[in-house]
Amino acid sequence: MRTGDGNDPDLTDEATYERVRDPSRRGLLRLSAGAGLTAGFGGALPAALRAAPAAAAPAAFSTAAATGIVKPLPPELFIEHGTNAETRWEAMRGIGDLTPVDRFFVRNHVSTPLIDARTWRLKLWGTGLAGSPGEDRPIVFSYDDLLGFPSETITSFIECTGNGRGFYASQQGQEVSGTPWRLGAVGVARWRGVRLSAVLRRAGITRAAVDIMPRGLDADYVDKGENLGRVRRPLPVAKAMKDVLLAYEMNGAPLPPDHGHPVRLVVPSWVGIASIKWLGDIQVSDAPLYSPWNTRYYRLFGPAYPEGGTAPLTRMNVKSAFELPWDGTLPAARRHVLHGRSWSGGGRVRRVEVSDDGGRTWRPARALDRHPNPRGWVRWEFPWHPRRPGRYELLARATDETGAAQPATVPYNTLGYLFGAVVRHPVTLI
Numbered sequence: 001m002r003t004g005d006g007n008d009p010d011l012t013d014e015a016t017y018e019r020v021r022d023p024s025r026r027g028l029l030r031l032s033a034g035a036g037l038t039a040g041f042g043g044a045l046p047a048a049l050r051a052a053p054a055a056a057a058p059a060a061f062s063t064a065a066a067t068g069i070v071k072p073l074p075p076e077l078f079i080e081h082g083t084n085a086e087t088r089w090e091a092m093r094g095i096g097d098l099t100p101v102d103r104f105f106v107r108n109h110v111s112t113p114l115i116d117a118r119t120w121r122l123k124l125w126g127t128g129l130a131g132s133p134g135e136d137r138p139i140v141f142s143y144d145d146l147l148g149f150p151s152e153t154i155t156s157f158i159e160c161t162g163n164g165r166g167f168y169a170s171q172q173g174q175e176v177s178g179t180p181w182r183l184g185a186v187g188v189a190r191w192r193g194v195r196l197s198a199v200l201r202r203a204g205i206t207r208a209a210v211d212i213m214p215r216g217l218d219a220d221y222v223d224k225g226e227n228l229g230r231v232r233r234p235l236p237v238a239k240a241m242k243d244v245l246l247a248y249e250m251n252g253a254p255l256p257p258d259h260g261h262p263v264r265l266v267v268p269s270w271v272g273i274a275s276i277k278w279l280g281d282i283q284v285s286d287a288p289l290y291s292p293w294n295t296r297y298y299r300l301f302g303p304a305y306p307e308g309g310t311a312p313l314t315r316m317n318v319k320s321a322f323e324l325p326w327d328g329t330l331p332a333a334r335r336h337v338l339h340g341r342s343w344s345g346g347g348r349v350r351r352v353e354v355s356d357d358g359g360r361t362w363r364p365a366r367a368l369d370r371h372p373n374p375r376g377w378v379r380w381e382f383p384w385h386p387r388r389p390g391r392y393e394l395l396a397r398a399t400d401e402t403g404a405a406q407p408a409t410v411p412y413n414t415l416g417y418l419f420g421a422v423v424r425h426p427v428t429l430i
Helices: 014-020 025-035 037-044 143-147 166-172 196-203
Strands: 078-081 084-087 121-125 139-142 152-159 186-195 211-216 245-250 264-266 279-285 319-322 328-330 336-343 349-355 377-384 390-400 424-429
Touching: 121 196, 139 143, 139 196, 143 245, 152 264, 186 196, 196 245, 196 279, 319 390, 336 349, 336 390, 349 377, 377 390
Parallel strands: 121 279, 328 424
Antiparallel strands: 078 084, 121 139, 152 186, 186 245, 211 279, 245 264, 319 336, 336 377, 349 390, 390 424
């Protein structure tokens, strides 16, 4: 795949890639979006797309230890959502650029597995590697093998694609499916690991490769009684070779279990599902790859979108959050300095504005970071002089370096992805 010469499409962008990949894809997507991937294809589905039998748990997966989220979830730090845990924004007040592990959100499809790094192996296989090694005879790397590669450290946010989903209902009156996050399904960490491109080259990736499919070692995911197998989602080779990290450290320490120990992907600025945790194997293919996580899920479906949905979602959008309790109280008759953070998958946030009158007037917030990380967030503050006690809605909107800004509303989609509108944060002065 050639990119960057002025004539070729940018195949690191999934929407562009979708237009030039397998021309038969739309038939596949119509079936998978409507009836479920395995149901739609039955026995004709390629082996790489079929759900693994329930009994075929990966050898490195400890089913006895898989009891949900491992780390403590004190209520002053988290809101629990089943197998997921959302960071409370007031818990980030006074914290620096990085989200501490003890308050980093958790997004799990199933329970957190406990995996021993000493016995863990990363397996690469498929028709996009020299010699086309099969899944039964893969190229294998141990944890120590990865430590032997040159390391790289990046600071990047990871964000659930459904972050802000709850506001489709509470602000727009639209019912959607999925975890009703507010804005706490995002965190910024310093990740250390190995470039995925280095491992792919060592494994013998060929010029014919077009897609990779990373797969986690968590247990099979069952949706409404249908076993969809382990979580996996394709990436274009152009993106995989550009800036993706195989991370084994988070904020200067080995990855904790809930965040992908021993090794996870970090795909900067992209939807969180791309950053597969508990990485177990990677299929490298000379043909386009599909899974429920790029056909049934993580596309936009609804009246405003084409049949089969949009192209698979990639970059996250612009968002802002106040470091305040939701629907909390503040003392009246005094000056307040409000704090918050804004971030974008499109790059650096250039401007943040705040309103306390429903968006009729806006005033600029002051950035606390002189040179914000384009893969992180901007911390800001805003002096607030409310005139009287009572209930207020605080609004913050950001604009990134591409010119993308937070709108007043966003189009409806059935799965509640990418809520990027201005959030109306309630607060009462007493």
